[in-house]
Amino acid sequence: xxxxxxxxxxxxxxxxxxxxxxxxxxxxxxxxxxxxxxxxxxxxxxxxxxxxxxxxxxxxxxxxxxxxxxxxxxxxxxxxxxxxxxxxxxxxxxxxxx
Numbered sequence: 697x698x699x700x701x702x703x704x705x706x707x708x709x710x711x712x713x714x715x716x717x718x719x720x721x722x723x724x725x726x727x728x729x730x731x732x733x734x735x736x737x738x739x740x741x742x743x744x745x746x747x748x749x750x751x752x753x754x755x756x757x758x759x760x761x762x763x764x765x766x767x768x769x770x771x772x773x774x775x776x777x778x779x780x781x782x783x784x785x786x787x788x789x790x791x792x793x794x
Contacts, residue, residue, distance in 0.1 A: 701726075733774055745778040 708718035757768040
């Protein structure tokens with residue numbers, strides 16, 4: 697199951713934040729992240745990972761339905777690289793709960 701904004705807000709509410717404040721905090725955080733990525737800046741969250749904006753060049757592609765060749769336009773994509781600490785937690789979860 698995917699973690700949604702609603703789940704994050706509900707968890708914050710369980711920690712004692714009121715619902716309205718939880719929504720405001722989550723929405724503000726996401727707007728800040730989106731604004732930085734839109735400008736082409738990377739976003740580093742220590743202990744979690746780094747979101748990077750990468751430029752993709754124009755390239756040749758193929759329509760999988762028809763097999764026709766086509767040119768794909770230039771575009772920007774966001775990639776994510778998790779931190780070493782998060783990677784360790786994912787690969788060795790019991791280590792963190794003992």
